[in-house]
Amino acid sequence: MTLVQWLLLRFEAPHGRVFWHDLRTMVNLFDSSSIHPAALDLGKLFEARGFELSLVGGPVRDLFLGSAALDLDFTTNATPDETLDVARDWADAHWEIGREFGTIGLRKGDAMIEVTTYRAEAYDPDSRKPMVAFARKLEDDLFRRDFTINAMALRLPNLELVDPYGGIQDLSAGILRTPGKPEDSFSDDPLRMMRAARFVSRLDVDPSADLVAAMTDMAERIRIISAERVRDELIKLINGDNPRRGVELLVSTGLADSVLPEIPALKLETDAQHHHKDVYEHSLTVLMQAKDLETDDGPVPAPDFTLRFAALMHDVGKPATRKLDGTGAVSFRHHDVVGAKLVKKRMRALRFDNETIKNVARLVELHMRFYGYGESGWTDSAVRRYVRDAGEQLERLHRLTRSDVTTRNKKKAQRLAHAYDDLERRIDELAEQEELDSMRPDLDGQQIMRILGIDPGPMVGKAYNYLLNVRLDEGSLGEEEAERRLKEWWASSDDS
Ligand code: CTP
Numbered sequence: 001m002t003l004v005q006w007l008l009l010r011f012e013a014p015h016g017r018v019f020w021h022d023l024r025t026m027v028n029l030f031d032s033s034s035i036h037p038a039a040l041d042l043g044k045l046f047e048a049r050g051f052e053l054s055l056v057g058g059p060v061r062d063l064f065l066g067s068a069a070l071d072l073d074f075t076t077n078a079t080p081d082e083t084l085d086v087a088r089d090w091a092d093a094h095w096e097i098g099r100e101f102g103t104i105g106l107r108k109g110d111a112m113i114e115v116t117t118y119r120a121e122a123y124d125p126d127s128r129k130p131m132v133a134f135a136r137k138l139e140d141d142l143f144r145r146d147f148t149i150n151a152m153a154l155r156l157p158n159l160e161l162v163d164p165y166g167g168i169q170d171l172s173a174g175i176l177r178t179p180g181k182p183e184d185s186f187s188d189d190p191l192r193m194m195r196a197a198r199f200v201s202r203l204d205v206d207p208s209a210d211l212v213a214a215m216t217d218m219a220e221r222i223r224i225i226s227a228e229r230v231r232d233e234l235i236k237l238i239n240g241d242n243p244r245r246g247v248e249l250l251v252s253t254g255l256a257d258s259v260l261p262e263i264p265a266l267k268l269e270t271d272a273q274h275h276h277k278d279v280y281e282h283s284l285t286v287l288m289q290a291k292d293l294e295t296d297d298g299p300v301p302a303p304d305f306t307l308r309f310a311a312l313m314h315d316v317g318k319p320a321t322r323k324l325d326g327t328g329a330v331s332f333r334h335h336d337v338v339g340a341k342l343v344k345k346r347m348r349a350l351r352f353d354n355e356t357i358k359n360v361a362r363l364v365e366l367h368m369r370f371y372g373y374g375e376s377g378w379t380d381s382a383v384r385r386y387v388r389d390a391g392e393q394l395e396r397l398h399r400l401t402r403s404d405v406t407t408r409n410k411k412k413a414q415r416l417a418h419a420y421d422d423l424e425r426r427i428d429e430l431a432e433q434e435e436l437d438s439m440r441p442d443l444d445g446q447q448i449m450r451i452l453g454i455d456p457g458p459m460v461g462k463a464y465n466y467l468l469n470v471r472l473d474e475g476s477l478g479e480e481e482a483e484r485r486l487k488e489w490w491a492s493s494d495d496s
Contacts, residue, residue, distance in 0.1 A: 034063060035159070038111040039072055042087065043156025049086050051078040053115070054138060054153035054162065061149050064171055065203070074115045075141050075153065079134075080104050083115045101132055120144060139164050143179050146192045147199065151179045176205040182214035190221040193255055194233035201237045201246025212253060219254040230259050231350040238312070239303035243291065244284045247312065251280075259350075262316040262342055279315050282406050287312045289403035299395040306356060307396045310363035311403055313343050317364075340365035362393050363400050370401045373423055383426050398424060441467030442482035451483055452490055459495055 039055055046053035053076045059069040076083060080096075083104045088094055091113070095105035102117035120135035135141050138153055142164060145151040152167040154160070161168075165179040176199055178185040178192075186192055193215045196207055207215075222230065237246040250256040251264050266280040290311035294302035317339025318332045325331065340361040347357040369386060372378070378386075390397045398420070405416050441464060448463045449455065466489050467482060477485065 034068055035154075036068065036070070036072060036111050038108040038113065039074075040157050041108075042074070042090070042113070042115075045086055045090055046076060046078065047157060049078075049082075051076055051082065051086065052138065052155065053078075054155045056142070056153040057145065057150045060152045060154050060161075061167070061171065063154075064168065070110055070112060072111055072113045074113065074156075075118055075138065076115055077118055077136065077138075078115075079117055083117070087115065102134060138162055144188070145179060146185060146189070146195055148177050148179050149199070149203075149205070170205075174203075174205045175208055176200060176203075176211060177208045178211060182208075182211045183218065186214055186218050186221065190218065191225045191229050191233065193218065193222055193253070194225075194230055194237070194250075194259070197246045197249045197255065198233050198237040198240065200249050201240030201243050203240075204242050204245070207249065212249075215249075215253040215255060220258060222255055222258050227349060227351045231352060234259065234350065235305055238308045239305055243308060243312075244288050247284060247287070260346065262313065262346060265319050266315065279318050283312055283315055285406045286314065286400075286403050289406070290399055293399040293403055300399060304396070306359045306363070306393075307399055310343075310360045310367075310396070310400055313339065313346075313360065314364050314367045314400065314404065315339060316342050316346075336365050336368045359393055359396075362390070363396055366390060366393075366397055367400055367404060370420065370423065373419055378423075378426075380426075380430060383423070383430055386423075387427055387430075394427075436472075439468070439471060441471045442477050442479055443467055443486065447479075447483075448486065451486060462495070463490070 035055070043053050053074055055072060056075045057073045059072050062069050078086065080099045080102055084094065084096070087104070087106055091106040091108050093107040098105065098114070098116075102119060104115050106113040106115065118135040118138060118141040120133045120140050135144075138155075139162070142151040142153060142162065148165040148167040148170045150167070151163075151165050153162040155162060166177075170177055176196060196211060196215060199205060200207060237243060237250075240246055247256070247263065250260065251267075256264050263280070263283070266283055267278070287308060290307050291302070294300050294304050294307065296302055300307055315332075315335065317335035317337070320342075321332045321335040321338050323331050323333065343364050344357055344361045347360060366386075366389060369389075387394060402417065402420055405413050407413050443451070445456075445460050445464060448460055448467075452459075452463065454460065463486060467486060470477065470482070470485060
């Protein structure tokens with residue numbers, strides 16, 4: 001496709017998403033400066049040996065979105081052995097671990113590279129193992145890929161864009177579609193249903209109607225996929241720019257019933273008669289509010305999976321603890337503790353690491369603790385206990401608690417925010433006080449007695465206080481200088 005053709009297409013696109021951005025990217029693309037130099041080098045090497053080589057998938061998609069990737073995926077008509085032959089001496093390192101599936105891994109400088117022989121694989125519908133078959137043409141390889149936006153290739157070294165299934169058009173129109181029938185694609189690899197939700201969250205694209213219908217029909221097929229692969233997609237989904245949309249798609253298609261059933265279960269909590277809040281909607285809002293509180297340069301840099309997942313899951317204990325009293329009021333006693341247990345169980349099933357499980361569960365367990373604060377005010381020891389129980393999760397707990405306010409009552413929201421400001425202020429004050437309290441002079445009582453040749457008594461305390469004041473005024477002096485100053489003070493003291 002030429003630049004002019006592409007521009008014409010762009011003007012015809014249904015809605016003009018990021019037009020100038022695309023234009024700039026396109027110009028960059030054709031002057032090749034935004035392509036990693038290693039990609040161009042490798043393209044020339046393959047061409048010289050009579051093989052085809054194209055950049056493919058994520059890196060091509062990301063070029064159009066204006067972000068350059070360091071993970072470079074290539075596809076080629078060379079066999080794995082031929083790829084090794086061409087690239088072994090050029091690369092800084094190489095891996096043959098995926099060779100059986102047609103993939104050779106290479107590293108060149110900061111670029112991590114995978115070169116895969118054109119694939120025409122089909123998966124056995126009842127198993128997770130792909131049956132490997134190689135294709136002869138690039139277009140065939142592209143056809144078996146998950147989505148049109150990932151089924152584009154850039155031939156190297158001449159930078160010809162190959163986009164047989166309308167990936168660019170879908171990307172600029174913001175549509176997620178499969179190159180062929182979605183049922184076939186999901187049957188090949190059911191993980192692609194999770195990937196669809198991940199791309200909805202990450203790229204803010206709309207899934208096509210047939211894609212959603214296929215996901216809904218085939219949702220249960222996700223159960224043949226390993227927990228680890230599902231977990232990795234879930235993390236990417238939660239860490240996307242619009243995790244709310246990704247989670248909503250999981251829930252509306254029924255995929256969440258298999259991978260994260262605690263979330264659709266929150267929907268049961270809507271109760272018109274006793275009209276307490278819809279916990280599902282509330283949890284999605286808290287997720288987005290928590291995301292908005294992440295700060296790049298602070299202690300919780302974006303995207304922070306632990307905070308976001310805790311925000312999404314913080315109320316999962318509610319369905320099991322819901323009680324109606326005689327007056328029709330609803331309560332969820334101990335839903336924090338019950339929720340923390342459910343979170344642990346779910347995260348273990350999804351094979352999360354112990355550290356992440358512990359941190360998310362701790363946040364869920366503590367998310368209600370602050371609510372006693374406004375009413376009775378806390379003693380210093382209660383504030384200290386809050387800090388100690390939160391441990392390293394304190395910064396996240398601040399953010400989770402603040403984002404857990406979704407009331408439309410502005411006064412109430414303000415009151416809670418001020419109460420939390422006050423709690424944070426007291427935490428800071430106590431920390432400062434404790435730092436002071438733990439400060440010691442450079443010499444202890446024993447040393448003072450030895451140096452001055454005195455017995456225990458009030459003079460030791462006086463000398464100790466003198467040295468403590470010097471320490472506060474001037475910082476640490478070191479033992480030698482402290483001894484000199486102590487003797488000086490003693491000599492000028494009336495008591496010496
Ligand atoms: N792919 C696919 N089906 C899958 C997984 C991957 O068709 N189940 C193809 C897609 O063309 C995808 C490429 O393999 O673009 C690389 O996959 P992956 O690295 O997982 O995703 P990316 O699209 O590169 O995105 P990211 O790097 O952001 O994870």
